[in-house]
Amino acid sequence: MINQNDMRIADAGKMRLPEPGEAFNAVENAIYSRRSVRFYERNKQVPEYIVRRIIEAGRFAPSAGNSQPWKFIVVQDQTMIKEMENDVINKLKLVMKFAWYLDTWAKHKEWVAKLMMRFLPQMFHPVPFGAMRLIADGKLGLWHDAPTVIIILADKRSPGDPDLDVGIAGQNMVLTAHSYGLGTCWVSFMTPLAMYRKWKHRLGIRYPYKLMTSIAIGYPRGTPSGEFSRETKAIDWFGQDGTFKVLY
Numbered sequence: 677m678i679n680q681n682d683m684r685i686a687d688a689g690k691m692r693l694p695e696p697g698e699a700f701n702a703v704e705n706a707i708y709s710r711r712s713v714r715f716y717e718r719n720k721q722v723p724e725y726i727v728r729r730i731i732e733a734g735r736f737a738p739s740a741g742n743s744q745p746w747k748f749i750v751v752q753d754q755t756m757i758k759e760m761e762n763d764v765i766n767k768l769k770l771v772m773k774f775a776w777y778l779d780t781w782a783k784h785k786e787w788v789a790k791l792m793m794r795f796l797p798q799m800f801h802p803v804p805f806g807a808m809r810l811i812a813d814g815k816l817g818l819w820h821d822a823p824t825v826i827i828i829l830a831d832k833r834s835p836g837d838p839d840l841d842v843g844i845a846g847q848n849m850v851l852t853a854h855s856y857g858l859g860t861c862w863v864s865f866m867t868p869l870a871m872y873r874k875w876k877h878r879l880g881i882r883y884p885y886k887l888m889t890s891i892a893i894g895y896p897r898g899t900p901s902g903e904f905s906r907e908t909k910a911i912d913w914f915g916q917d918g919t920f921k922v923l924y
């Protein structure tokens with residue numbers, strides 16, 4: 677672990693504002709070139725010192741009140757990853773069955789459709805719904821055969837919003853791994869694991885911790901393809917001189 681009094685921050689003194697139109701710096705490069713990787717070299721494990729270094733980047737993330745409300749669990753045991761994956765798939769099959777009944781019902785009763793949109797909007801969003809179906813049908817891998825999985829638990833006692841803090845820590849880890857040329861993919865479809873007593877026990881998912889998400893890590897196979905798009909969202913800008921504008 678990094679001793680905070682002995683941090684060797686390379687080139688920290690060289691940090692500066694870019695000139696207008698100047699090329700991206702290393703941090704920006706990492707942000708803009710990162711993609712979710714869903715194909716990995718199966719037989720190439722990430723060395724322990726690299727995983728530790730990635731976790732260090734998570735540990736140094738900001739958090740509300742410096743509460744650091746996270747717990748990281750590294751799984752490199754391929755049998756365990758497969759077992760977790762199979763258990764998640766079995767639960768997702770049940771969820772899909774339930775969703776199918778609800779969906780059929782909603783087609784006949786408008787009030788059911790309204791209730792679903794009100795209380796289960798995430799579940800019935802076409803993207804996660806489609807992905808869950810693919811995972812349940814075995815057509816999309818859960819952790820995409822990544823050799824390393826970092827499971828993240830969140831401490832519910834945080835004075836702020838532990839979900840947010842965990843997200844920041846996770847993105848620190850994702851960007852650090854990417855800066856080493858490794859591939860990563862956030863995998864939240866694994867949360868049905870918390871429905872199993874055995875996984876609660878094995879992973880320590882008990883108060884004050886809840887299972888939040890996970891990150892798959894490994895050496896990428898090929899280059900991620902598919903759409904890489906981001907919406908342009910309006911930015912409301914209250915200027916220093918009292919003016920207001922909307923920027924895109």
Ligand SMILES: Cc1cc2nc3c(=O)[nH]c(=O)nc-3n(C[C@H](O)[C@H](O)[C@H](O)COP(=O)(O)O)c2cc1C
Nearest residue numbers: 710711712713714818861862863864865866889904
């Ligand atoms: C919190 C979170 C959970 C995600 N869960 C999954 C997942 O379970 N499976 C998966 O393949 N991708 C998952 N993703 C990846 C997103 O699908 C991906 O980030 C998004 O489509 C944008 O693509 P990009 O990461 O290549 O820019 C998740 C991303 C985030 C931030």
